[in-house]
Amino acid sequence: MSEEKLGYFTEEKSIEAVIERISSDCDPRLKEVMSVIVKKLHEAVKEIEPTQDEWMKAIMFLTETGHKTDDWRQEYILLSDILGVSMLVDAINSRRPNGASENTVLGPFHIEVVPETKMGTNISLDGKGEPMYVHGYILDIDGNPISGAQIDIWQANEDGFYDVQQKGIQPDFNLRGKFFTEANGKYFFKSAKPRYYPIPDDGPVGKLLAAMGRHPFRPAHFHYIVQKKGYQTLTTHLFDPNDQYINSDAVFGVKESLMANFKLIKEIEKINEHGFDKPYYDVEYDFILAKL
Amino acid sequence: MSEEKLGYFTEEKSIEAVIERISSDCDPRLKEVMSVIVKKLHEAVKEIEPTQDEWMKAIMFLTETGHKTDDWRQEYILLSDILGVSMLVDAINSRRPNGASENTVLGPFHIEVVPETKMGTNISLDGKGEPMYVHGYILDIDGNPISGAQIDIWQANEDGFYDVQQKGIQPDFNLRGKFFTEANGKYFFKSAKPRYYPIPDDGPVGKLLAAMGRHPFRPAHFHYIVQKKGYQTLTTHLFDPNDQYINSDAVFGVKESLMANFKLIKEIEKINEHGFDKPYYDVEYDFILAKL
Numbered sequence: 158m159s160e161e162k163l164g165y166f167t168e169e170k171s172i173e174a175v176i177e178r179i180s181s182d183c184d185p186r187l188k189e190v191m192s193v194i195v196k197k198l199h200e201a202v203k204e205i206e207p208t209q210d211e212w213m214k215a216i217m218f219l220t221e222t223g224h225k226t227d228d229w230r231q232e233y234i235l236l237s238d239i240l241g242v243s244m245l246v247d248a249i250n251s252r253r254p255n256g257a258s259e260n261t262v263l264g265p266f267h268i269e270v271v272p273e274t275k276m277g278t279n280i281s282l283d284g285k286g287e288p289m290y291v292h293g294y295i296l297d298i299d300g301n302p303i304s305g306a307q308i309d310i311w312q313a314n315e316d317g318f319y320d321v322q323q324k325g326i327q328p329d330f331n332l333r334g335k336f337f338t339e340a341n342g343k344y345f346f347k348s349a350k351p352r353y354y355p356i357p358d359d360g361p362v363g364k365l366l367a368a369m370g371r372h373p374f375r376p377a378h379f380h381y382i383v384q385k386k387g388y389q390t391l392t393t394h395l396f397d398p399n400d401q402y403i404n405s406d407a408v409f410g411v412k413e414s415l416m417a418n419f420k421l422i423k424e425i426e427k428i429n430e431h432g433f434d435k436p437y438y439d440v441e442y443d444f445i446l447a448k449l
Numbered sequence: 450m451s452e453e454k455l456g457y458f459t460e461e462k463s464i465e466a467v468i469e470r471i472s473s474d475c476d477p478r479l480k481e482v483m484s485v486i487v488k489k490l491h492e493a494v495k496e497i498e499p500t501q502d503e504w505m506k507a508i509m510f511l512t513e514t515g516h517k518t519d520d521w522r523q524e525y526i527l528l529s530d531i532l533g534v535s536m537l538v539d540a541i542n543s544r545r546p547n548g549a550s551e552n553t554v555l556g557p558f559h560i561e562v563v564p565e566t567k568m569g570t571n572i573s574l575d576g577k578g579e580p581m582y583v584h585g586y587i588l589d590i591d592g593n594p595i596s597g598a599q600i601d602i603w604q605a606n607e608d609g610f611y612d613v614q615q616k617g618i619q620p621d622f623n624l625r626g627k628f629f630t631e632a633n634g635k636y637f638f639k640s641a642k643p644r645y646y647p648i649p650d651d652g653p654v655g656k657l658l659a660a661m662g663r664h665p666f667r668p669a670h671f672h673y674i675v676q677k678k679g680y681q682t683l684t685t686h687l688f689d690p691n692d693q694y695i696n697s698d699a700v701f702g703v704k705e706s707l708m709a710n711f712k713l714i715k716e717i718e719k720i721n722e723h724g725f726d727k728p729y730y731d732v733e734y735d736f737i738l739a740k741l
Contacts, residue, residue: 166533166701168540174701175533180662187660190503193496195532201489202537205482212538216525223515223525233508233515240487241458241467245494246504248460368479370472409458409466 172199218361225360231265235362238262238408239371253389256298257447261393261410264380266319267311271335279347279432280334283327286315286349288437289419294342295383295444302342303385303446310334310346312379317354347431350419350438351377353402366407373407376400381444388446395442417442464491510653517652523557527654530554530700531663545681548590549739553685553702556672558611559603563627571639571724572626575619578607578641580729581711583687586634587675588737594634595677595738602626602638604671609646639723642711642730643669645694658699665699668692673736680738687734709734 166174175195179188207215225232237243243262251260274280281288295306311333313319320331332351338344358366358373366373378394394410395417396403403411420439422428428437458466467487471480499507517524529535535554543552566572573580587598603625605611612623626638650658650665658665670686686702687709688695695703711730714720720729 165696165703165705166536166540167704168537168544171533171537171540171701178661178663178697182662183660190497190499191661193493197489197493197496198532198534199537201485202534202541204485204489206541207482207538209538209542211482212529212535216523216529219511219525220515220518220523223512223518226512226515231508231512233511237504237508240490241463242490242494243504244458245460245463245491246499246501248458248463249494249498250501252460368475369470369483370474371470404457405470409463411457412459413457 168203171203172196175199218365221361225362230357230360232360232362234265235356235360236365238356239362239366241409244409247392251389251392253447254298256445257389258383258391258393258444259412259414260391261412261415262408263382263392264410266313266321267309267380267382268321268330268333271309271311271330271333274334274336274346276336276339277345277347278334278336280310280332281314281347281349282331284349288431288433288435289348289350289440290345290422290431290433290437291348291379291440291442292343292345293441293443295338295344295385295446296342297388298445298447302338302340303388304338304340304342306338306342306344306383306385306388306446308334308336308338308344309382309384310348310379312348312351313354313377315349315352317352347433348379351379351397353377353400356407371407372402372405374402375406375408376402376411378410383444383446385446387449389449391444391446393444395440460495463495464488467491510657513653517654522649522652524652524654526557527648527652528657530648531654531658533701536701539684543681543684545739546590548737549681550675550683550685550736551704551706552683553704553707554700555674555684556702558605558613559601559672559674560613560622560625563601563603563622563625566626566628566638568628568631569637569639570626570628572602572624573606573639573641574623576641580723580725580727581640581642581732582637582714582723582725582729583640583671583732583734584635584637585733585735587630587636587677588634588735589680590737590739594630594632595680596630596632596634598630598634598636598675598677598680598738600626600628600630600636601674601676602640602671604640604643605646605669607641607644609644639725640671643671643689645669645692648699663699664694664697666694667698667700668694668703670702675736675738677738679741681741683736683738685736687732 176192222232295303320327353374355373377397377400382392384390398416417440422439423436468484514524587595612619647665669689669692674684676682690708709732714731715728
């Protein structure tokens, strides 16, 4: 009886009272996860000391976030994103040796099945926006080229929208490409300069951002997944360091190592060489894959 | 620029990267609350090191908990209850001087507007169950009686259901009472012995309970709200110490000080005195209110 009585709840022993209830039959990983969640949740409540009204506001915020979520909108992932949790989980799951390119979040706009395109293709199917020529090498940590690496690219257009957000306005698969490196590890493609864009901010997460005095924008970037058997898959972005939101990405995706140099090229012979009809941005960036 | 660069996200500085984004214009209390939430959330993620799959399971659990919630069912409050958060918030908001009666959670079955009944009434309107005679005094910390204290009582029946859960089966306002103490501070009423009951366990919270090897039951209890101008309102339960779930209340509401003694009385003259027709349980408990 006296041992069981340890279980009665007190403010001081609240964490122990809840954790000791988890059965010894419980899956060990679930027990570990729930023990940490209970501990940190109670620590937070003890530090915040919410009033009953504040607690009810938290309950209602979580409820509204659930109600905003449907097959097309994942407001809980958005919440995870703006609190830096998605980036933290990504960081924990993609620790790499020094010298390897860094990961960042996948984001919601990746499409699994995209037609394979030829190296060098212009993936801007509607030809809109400021032209961009992107090139570099896929290398291993010792600087050796990786041939047969698959490069999967997707990005927003000059107005900050992905093709899937503008069905009927942008062509299907606009600003998406998938191709493989050859023996020299080189990759290159043509595209249009992406623009910053807001995450969906018409729900409870948008309201929370606004209440914290934060904007909903992500700085201009394009996405890469680079994969090759025997190497860690690299899921990342390249960012425009001159974007007005580069220091305040709403989802914390920016890393210093993922800044590209968007160099405006005005020389007519270079413009002609790439088949553009106006000045273009040259973006050069090498990706270094870590072995598995 | 170098100062702004502090904002780039790294695994090590993840907490600072998110907190430093909160604007100086932000409401100070919201800033305080969100800073603690971000800190504890990131600490939890760093300790758990979730895989991407585990992170997605957590997202889906939160989503399902939101989707289970409607005007009639609050699955997030249930989650707060089974993780001991509701009790912790209650404890923080009802710290009292030594000697005062302890609070516990309000629960979802309280009704604000209930007809006032006469002291001594039998609140078991259908006469079902094992009879119970409950009595005691409402006192201040110095032991003086409090007159004019409002006592609001509600409880489940012998099958573990509140009237609002069995519309048409139980009479309206069954096992509910509201009355006022007189000069001597004494209260007394007749009722039926309550039974243990499960919290709603057909949703994601019930699944989580089961996965942790926990049952969904609350030990038998009856609810009190005792209030009087100039005193802290007391919201509490009295528990049956012989209930099979007394050491494992699914919502952690039990406190040692809230155990009542359910004494079975078989003497025929006492049974007759209270107008019962069989043995009854005598429950005696004094409540001590703290001054505001």
